[in-house]
Amino acid sequence: MLGLANSLHAQLYGLPEERPALPGALDELLQATGYDDDHSLVLEQVAAQLEAAVVLIRRARHRGRYLPEAVTSRLGSSEDLAQQVVAELRELAPSLKNVGRSVPVQAVRLPPRPAAPSGLTRH
Known part of the structure; x- marks a missing residue:
């Protein structure tokens, strides 16, 4: 609905069409996106x-030293x-880029990852 409302508003007032940034939570992302x-x-x-x-x-x-x-x-x-999985998704994502999109969408950027604790080894 939001996309339709934005499109209608833009057409009525001669404004560029915009879409809000994609939500960060996965359940919200699922609800906010569609096939197009x-x-x-x-x-x-x-x-x-x-x-x-x-x-x-x-x-x-x-942190689970006693596990x-x-x-x-x-x-x-x-x-x-x-x-x-992260590496695969990042490699595959560009192949799904829509060529004919008229409505720009921006992904929400998460804060940078914290550095791995030094001196700890993987078990």
Whole structure:
């Protein structure tokens, strides 16, 4: 509906069409996007969210000193898998860029990732 309202408003007043930035939360992103959206930006947004998830997994793994070795190992595997998915999404996103889009969309940028704690090794 928002896209239709923006388009109608722009046409009535001779303004350029604009769309709001993509939401950061994945459930909101799912509700805000459709089949006609620029999915390269959507995948970039998902990749950014997964990068944040990698940091959270890393924190849990490093702060959980008293976790069983099997849990620490699985967290490490989950971190590696999430990083692979991020890389794949970023590689594939440009191939989904819509060529005929008339309405610009901007992805929401997340703050930079914190540096990995020094001196800690992966189990």
